[in-house]
Amino acid sequence: MKKHRVTIKDIANELNMAISTVSRALNDHPAISIQTKKKVQNLAKKLNYYPNLLALNLLQKKTNTIVVIVPEITSHFFSSVITGIQDILKGSGYSLIITQSNESYREEVAIVEHMIRIRVDGVLISPSSSTKKNDHFLKLKKNGIPFVLFDRDCPGVESDKVLVDDYEGAFQAVDYLINAGCKKIAHLAGPINLSTTSHRLEGYKDALKKYQIPVRDGYVKHVSGFTHEDGIKPSKALLKLKNPPDAIFAINDCIAISAIFVAKTMELRIPEDISIVGFDDEPHSRYFTPSLSTIWQPVYSIGMLAIRILLKRIETNEDSFTFRKEVFKPELVIRNSSKK
Amino acid sequence: MKKHRVTIKDIANELNMAISTVSRALNDHPAISIQTKKKVQNLAKKLNYYPNLLALNLLQKKTNTIVVIVPEITSHFFSSVITGIQDILKGSGYSLIITQSNESYREEVAIVEHMIRIRVDGVLISPSSSTKKNDHFLKLKKNGIPFVLFDRDCPGVESDKVLVDDYEGAFQAVDYLINAGCKKIAHLAGPINLSTTSHRLEGYKDALKKYQIPVRDGYVKHVSGFTHEDGIKPSKALLKLKNPPDAIFAINDCIAISAIFVAKTMELRIPEDISIVGFDDEPHSRYFTPSLSTIWQPVYSIGMLAIRILLKRIETNEDSFTFRKEVFKPELVIRNSSKK
DNA sequence: TTGTAGGCGTTATCAG
DNA sequence: CTGATAACGCCTACAA
Numbered sequence: 001m002k003k004h005r006v007t008i009k010d011i012a013n014e015l016n017m018a019i020s021t022v023s024r025a026l027n028d029h030p031a032i033s034i035q036t037k038k039k040v041q042n043l044a045k046k047l048n049y050y051p052n053l054l055a056l057n058l059l060q061k062k063t064n065t066i067v068v069i070v071p072e073i074t075s076h077f078f079s080s081v082i083t084g085i086q087d088i089l090k091g092s093g094y095s096l097i098i099t100q101s102n103e104s105y106r107e108e109v110a111i112v113e114h115m116i117r118i119r120v121d122g123v124l125i126s127p128s129s130s131t132k133k134n135d136h137f138l139k140l141k142k143n144g145i146p147f148v149l150f151d152r153d154c155p156g157v158e159s160d161k162v163l164v165d166d167y168e169g170a171f172q173a174v175d176y177l178i179n180a181g182c183k184k185i186a187h188l189a190g191p192i193n194l195s196t197t198s199h200r201l202e203g204y205k206d207a208l209k210k211y212q213i214p215v216r217d218g219y220v221k222h223v224s225g226f227t228h229e230d231g232i233k234p235s236k237a238l239l240k241l242k243n244p245p246d247a248i249f250a251i252n253d254c255i256a257i258s259a260i261f262v263a264k265t266m267e268l269r270i271p272e273d274i275s276i277v278g279f280d281d282e283p284h285s286r287y288f289t290p291s292l293s294t295i296w297q298p299v300y301s302i303g304m305l306a307i308r309i310l311l312k313r314i315e316t317n318e319d320s321f322t323f324r325k326e327v328f329k330p331e332l333v334i335r336n337s338s339k340k
Numbered sequence: 341m342k343k344h345r346v347t348i349k350d351i352a353n354e355l356n357m358a359i360s361t362v363s364r365a366l367n368d369h370p371a372i373s374i375q376t377k378k379k380v381q382n383l384a385k386k387l388n389y390y391p392n393l394l395a396l397n398l399l400q401k402k403t404n405t406i407v408v409i410v411p412e413i414t415s416h417f418f419s420s421v422i423t424g425i426q427d428i429l430k431g432s433g434y435s436l437i438i439t440q441s442n443e444s445y446r447e448e449v450a451i452v453e454h455m456i457r458i459r460v461d462g463v464l465i466s467p468s469s470s471t472k473k474n475d476h477f478l479k480l481k482k483n484g485i486p487f488v489l490f491d492r493d494c495p496g497v498e499s500d501k502v503l504v505d506d507y508e509g510a511f512q513a514v515d516y517l518i519n520a521g522c523k524k525i526a527h528l529a530g531p532i533n534l535s536t537t538s539h540r541l542e543g544y545k546d547a548l549k550k551y552q553i554p555v556r557d558g559y560v561k562h563v564s565g566f567t568h569e570d571g572i573k574p575s576k577a578l579l580k581l582k583n584p585p586d587a588i589f590a591i592n593d594c595i596a597i598s599a600i601f602v603a604k605t606m607e608l609r610i611p612e613d614i615s616i617v618g619f620d621d622e623p624h625s626r627y628f629t630p631s632l633s634t635i636w637q638p639v640y641s642i643g644m645l646a647i648r649i650l651l652k653r654i655e656t657n658e659d660s661f662t663f664r665k666e667v668f669k670p671e672l673v674i675r676n677s678s679k680k
Numbered sequence: 681t682t683g684t685a686g687g688c689g690t691t692a693t694c695a696g
Numbered sequence: 697c698t699g700a701t702a703a704c705g706c707c708t709a710c711a712a
Contacts, residue, residue: 005401005459005483005484005689007688007689007690008689008690009689009690017698017699018698018699018700019689019690019699019700020690020691020692020698020699020700020701021697021698021699023689023690023691023692024691024697024698027691031697031698032697032698033697033698036697036698048479048482048483050453050456050457050483051457051689051690052398052457052459052688052689052690053457053458053459053690054394054397054398054403054458054459054688054689054690055398055688055689055690055691055704056689056690056691057394057690057704058392058394058395058398058688058689058690058703058704058705058706059689059690059691059692059703059704060690060691060704061345061704063394072423073413073419073422073423073438074416074419074420074423076414079413079414079419080414082413083412083413083414083440086440086442095454096439097437097438098413098437098438098439099436099438100423100426102426113390114435116390117390117391117392117393118393118394119345119392119393119394139388142388143345143388143390144345227623228623228624228627254623254624257624257627258627260627261627264629283567283568283594284568284594284597284624287568287597287598287600287601287628288627288628288629289604289628289629345705347704347705347706348705348706349705349706357682357683358682358683358684359683359705359706359707360682360683360684360685360706360707360708361681361682361683363705363706363707363708364682364707364708367707371681371682372681372682373681373682376681376682391705391706392704392705392706394704394705394706395688395704395705395706395707396705396706396707397688398687398688398689398690398704398705398706399687399688399705399706399707399708400688400706400707401688
C-alpha cells in the first residue's frame with residue numbers, strides 16, 4: 001500500500017489556513033504569530049510530516065549533496081579517506097553519497113551521469129584503474145558541477161587535485177632497502193595505467209639509479225588487482241627466479257603480505273633472506289609476523305583536504321581556471337619485515 | 341558562476357516546438373516522427389542535456405533510490421555486504437546510497453530522517469551498537485518506507501530481517517575447542533547491547549554447559565569496539581589472570597589478532613599454550629602467522645538476500661504484517677591458531 | 681503528429 | 697500577520 005505522504009497542503013487543509021502560512025510557520029518565519037506556529041508545528045509532528053526535499057531542491061537548484069566515487073570501499077585506504085570526508089561534512093548541512101566504481105570505467109561513467117541527473121552539488125573522485133578517457137569529467141564541467149580528484153591523478157584533467165607523493169614514498173622505501181644492505185631489489189608494481197603505479201615505479205627506478213644499480217630483467221612484476229590473491233602468482237614468479245631478489249618493494253600492504261606468505265612457504269627467512277616493504281600502513285600490518293615495514297600515507301588528511309577544497313569551490317561557485325594541486329608526503333615506517 | 345542547466349524548455353525554444361514534444365521525443369514516444377526525434381535527441385546531446393531527476397521523482401513519487409546504513413564501512417564485513425547488495429542492484433534501475441552511522445544512535449536517526457526527506461524507496465540497515473530505541477524505525481514505517489534489518493537484530497522491531505546464527509557460530513567454535521582438549525576457554529565478547537554480542541556469548545556459555553564446564557570468573561571480557569586497539573587491553577587482562585585461559589574465542593578477527601599479538605609478546609606458544617579463534621574470516625586472517633582459525637559468515641549472500649527482500653517489498657508495496665526472518669548458518673574454519 | 685494545461689511539494693513575492 | 701500565486705523541470709491527459 002503506497003501511503004499518502006503528508007504535505008503542507010494536508011496540514012493547511014486540516015487547520016484551515018493557506019499553505020504559505022503553514023510553510024512559514026514550519027520555517028519559523030518571524031512574521032507568524034506564536035499560536036499559529038505552535039498549532040502548525042504540533043500538527044506536523046503529530047502527522048509525522050517531513051518536508052519533501054525533492055520539491056525544495058528543485059526550487060532552489062541546490063541539493064546540498066556531495067558524492068564521493070572510489071574504486072572500492074573494501075580497501076582500507078579508501079574507507080579511511082571517506083571517514084575523513086564525513087568528519088568535515090558533519091554539521092555542514094551537506095550529506096554524502098558514497099559510491100564505488102569497482103575499478104570499472106563504465107561504472108564510473110554511469111555513476112557520474114547519474115549524479116548529474118540528480119543534481120549533486122559536487123563530486124570527489126578517485127578514478128578507476130581502467131579510466132583512460134576524460135569525457136565524463138568534461139560532462140561534469142559542462143554541467144557546472146565542481147569536482148576534486150584525489151589519490152589517483154588523471155593527466156590532462158583540469159581540476160583541483162589532492163594527491164600523495166607516490167614517487168617520493170617509493171624512492172624512500174628503496175633507498176632505505178639499499179642502505180640496509182639489499183642488493184637485488186624487486187618491485188611488485190600495481191595495475192598498469194594508474195598514476196600511483198607509474199609514480200611508484202619511477203621512484204623505485206630512480207632510487208636504484210641513484211646507487212647505479214641496474215633494474216634487472218624480470219624484477220618488476222605488475223599485479224592485476226590489490227587483493228591478497230592478486231599477489232600470490234607474481235610473488236612466486238619473483239621468488240622462483242634463477243637469481244631471486246633479496247628484497248621486494250610491493251605496491252601495497254596486501255600484496256606485501258602475499259609476498260611474505262609465499263616467502264614463508266618457500267622457507268625463506270624474513271628479513272634475513274628477503275626484506276619486504278609494503279605501502280599504505282593498513283591497521284593490521286603492524287600485527288603481522290613479522291610486522292610489516294611499509295609506507296604510511298595521511299589517509300585521513302587526504303579526505304579532509306579534498307572535501308574542504310570542494311566545499312570552497314561550491315560556495316564561491318566561480319569558474320576558475322586556476323586549480324589547486326596539493327601533494328601530501330608519505331612516510332617510511334620500518335618494522336620487522338625488512339633489514340635494519 | 342552558477343551555470344544555467346539546460347532543460348527541455350531550452351531545447352523546445354531552440355527548435356521552436358512545444359516542451360511536451362521535446363519530452364516525448366527524448367523518451368522515444370511512439371507518436372513522434374522520426375525526424376523530430378532525431379532533431380531533438382541530437383540537440384540534447386549537443387547541449388549536454390541531462391534530465392532533472394528531482395523534477396521527475398517529484399512527479400512520480402518515486403526516486404529509485406535505496407540506502408544502506410551500516411555502523412562503519414571500514415569493517416570488511418560491512419563493505420563486503422555492500423558489494424553483495426550492489427551486485428544485485430546492478431542494472432535494476434535502482435541506485436544505492438551508502439551511509440555510515442559510526443556506531444552512533446544519534447547519527448543513525450539523523451540519517452534515517454534525512455532519507456525520509458529525500459524520499460528514498462527503501463532502507464537496508466544494520467543498527468549501531470548504541471541503538472536502543474526503535475522510534476526511527478517507526479518513522480520509516482509511518483512514512484511508508486520499507487526497510488530490512490541485517491546482521492544485527494533489534495528486538496521488538498517488526499520488519500524483514502536477514503541475520504546470521506551467531507549463537508550457532510559461537511557454539512561451534514567453543515565445542516570444537518573443548519574437543520581439541522582446551523579446558524579453560526575465555527571469551528573476548530563484543531560491545532554490550534549488540535544482538536551479535538549476546539547471541540555469541542550465549543553460544544559460548546551453552547557450549548561450556550554442554551560439557552559441564554563452569555564459566556569462570558573473569559573469563560568473559562567485553563571489548564568496547566572492533567579495532568585491534570580495542571582488543572589489546574582485554575587480551576592482556578585475560579592472559580595475565582592468575583589462572584589464565586588455554587583458549588580464547590574472540591568476537592571477531594581483529595580482536596583475535598590482538599590476542600595473538602599479546603600472547604606472542606608474553607612468549608606464549610600458539611596453539612600449544614593457547615588456542616585462539618576469531619569470527620568473520622577476514623581476507624588477511626589466513627595469511628597471519630599462525631593463520632587464524634575463525635568462523636566464516638556468508639557476507640556476500642547476506643547482502644544479496646537483504647536487497648532481494650527489500651526490492652520485493654518495494655515492488656509489491658503492500659503493508660504486510662508478516663515479515664521474513666532469514667538466518668544464515670556460519671561455518672567453522674580451522675587453521676593454525678588453535679589445537680587440532 | 682504536435683500543442684495546451686495541470687500538477688508533483690515547496691518557497692518567495694506581492695497583496696491584503 | 698496571513699493569503700493567493702508563480703515558479704522550479706518534467707510528464708501526461710486531453711485537445712487540435
